[in-house]
Amino acid sequence: RVGTQEVAGVCLPKSVQFFSPTHTSAGSEETVEPYTTEKLSRISGGYVPLTGPCQLMTVDFNDLQELKSLATRKPWKLSLPVTEGGILDAIVVWFVLHLDDEHTLSTSPSEETCWEQAVYPVQGLLDYSVKTGDTVMMEVCCQDCYLKIQKISFLPSECQMDFSDRDETLSLGNEAELCNALAGLQTTSKQDGNSQVCVLESTEIALLNNVPYHECFKAAMGNVVLSLHPSKDLQSMDVDGHGSAINHQESQNKSSLDETPDPLYILDVSEGFSILPIIAGKLGPVRAYSSVEKEQHQAALNIISEANHFPKETLEFWLSHLEDESVVLQRPKSDKLWSIIILDVIETSGLIQQEVMEKAAISRCLLHSGGKIFPQYVLVYGMLVESESLLLESAVQGTEPTLGFNIAPFINQFKVPVRVYLDLSTLPCLPLSKPAELLRLDLMNPLLNDSSREVKVHICESGQVTAIPFWYHIHLDEDHSLNTSDVSSHWKQAAVVLDEPIQVKVGDELVLDVQHHKSNISITVKR
Known part of the structure; x- marks a missing residue:
């Protein structure tokens, strides 16, 4: 969600309500995925569990009648006590699949798994702050065969009541107490009739x-x-x-x-x-x-x-x-x-926008004397790393993971040479060299462009080179630049994953052959 009321001196009025595409109001007929997915273990800045886990539902895949009734089942309510104070940003969901009575697969954030977790962003509340003792409430349903979590709200601890030993008939005093509790309930704010809803992608x-x-x-x-x-x-x-x-x-x-x-x-x-x-x-x-x-x-x-x-x-x-x-x-x-x-030069994914140099060439012809293209130039940086995670996620490694079946030669024909949407700040990896400038892309002066370049890189840590992550310094002019690898950046990073790891030791020197052709970067490593 948008977390600021002012951006670089521009006021964002409350009459504009920003929502992500995953936001669906209760009872909405839209068949839209009500969640996004994230690998919580790699979230930049980490995360804080505000409640303990609870079981949302159980599905028996051997019970045909139960499967049929899922889509027509009425929504059910769920309450979770807050165990640690903080900001309620999202509800995170995962599954535990029981293959039989002894073997299970879990996609929990605490498990080493290839699965991501389902994330339901919390939006539209009057206040997102919760404290220990509060109760988070939600409604769960399986509309359109999607697991939906809606009507998210929370009840402050001071407004909660214990009716366990009371009669069903409320006295006048109890009614007043109930009204006060409902008044303190942090329910989702209704959209103002005069407000403009603006749905933005998560990257926007x-x-x-x-x-x-x-x-x-x-x-x-x-x-x-x-x-x-x-x-x-x-x-x-x-x-x-x-x-x-x-x-x-x-x-x-x-x-x-x-x-x-x-x-x-x-x-x-x-x-x-x-x-x-x-x-x-x-x-x-x-x-x-x-x-x-x-x-x-x-x-x-x-x-x-x-x-x-x-x-x-x-x-x-x-x-x-x-x-x-x-x-x-x-x-x-x-x-x-x-x-x-x-011009948009770098995609959020960490790649160079297609045809950006062609657009820059046209733009230069349309500039007033003294006019500028932003950015004026971009420097590409990269470094050598050892990352088993990138290796395992990029190609099938031998026959052991596939129980002896030789699947790797076939599957690996379809692997992509560059991994995108990486977050270097949370990627499990060991840097083997310092960052090095790989290329210059100049939008204002094409004579300063690099289409190919050889870069010598000194090894400062022993290990095996498995990948070359790269990112950009975007220079709007000589005095103002943006680093796409900053933790505060909305950009992600990309990485070239080597076909075969290269064993190196401190003091070694490798040569990177860097090529830029039609907005694509390729990197090969030579000793």
Whole structure:
């Protein structure tokens, strides 16, 4: 969920309610997976169990009648006592499969297993803080053959009552006590009739929560705006995000006496939901164009824009101006050029976006004198590691795991050379070298690009090299950069897994042959 009310000076009003796709209200007819999946043991920052585990349900696969009745079974309620205080972020579910009376398979977070756990994000509560003694309540059902957990709420410890020794008929005093308890119940907040629901993918929510990302873009864009409009006009803009409609009215009255500068044109063609155009709109006299496609996202951006007292012409949606939506990169007007073009260079998965260098070549032709492409260049970094986990998850290792059957030669023909969506901060691995710069991708100056390069890497720890994780330093300009391997980053990392591990010892030197072709990176290792 979105955990901030302000991003780089832009206020996110409460009238916009952000939800993930897994959010479904009780009784919803939508057949959408009501959960996502995560490997809890590799969650960045770890996790804290707030309650003990409990059994949600039992299914007997030998009972045909029970299987048929699952989908029609009425929802049932469940209560769990809070054993440790914290923030209620999600309900996590796993299974224990009884193959027979003696053999079981468990997907529990505490087990070494190839399975992930099902995660039901908790959304829409008035408050997410729970303390020891509170009770978390939920409703469970098997609608559409999905296990659904809905109507999640919690009852504070001071509002709980013990009716075990009382008559069924409540006295007036007990009724008052019950009303107080219900008043303290932290139930899911109902959607305001005037609010705009905005459904974002988990990657988009992670991006919106990435404060350093937005602050970095704000500073870099501010430099460009200042260099192209080094006038007093910028002083009247609400640069710090604390202005009001009155300030804007005053600035408009004041500027009407002077000659109004031509606005700078800024285009954001990054993927998915982005508030960068609104951040740009707070930096000076600009016309910011967003490339978001979904009407729901456009409506949310309009509300955010209005809440930040923007003139209507400050934010526009670029696709509505295009006759051919397949040709996104073109002039803002026949006689105008862009001052800033924001491109998505790195996918959240850790790979380079397809055709990004081709887009950069077109963008360079559409820039105003002094204009910039963001980012201006990207440096690729990597290091050598020993990771049994990556090895076991990338290819079948011999015949022992398959009980002597020689399956590996066939299955391993279909293995992928690069693993994606990795989190280096939690990946079980032993670094065998220090990080090294592998490549430079320059979007502003193609003469500085590397399409291939040999990099010498010194071994600082003995072991066997099984993989080469890589990540990026994204340089918006010379002063502002983002590291995609930072713990706070919304980006994940990728890794090339070697076909055969290489045994090394301290002091050895390996040569990495790095190739970049059509947005794909390949790395081979030579002694």
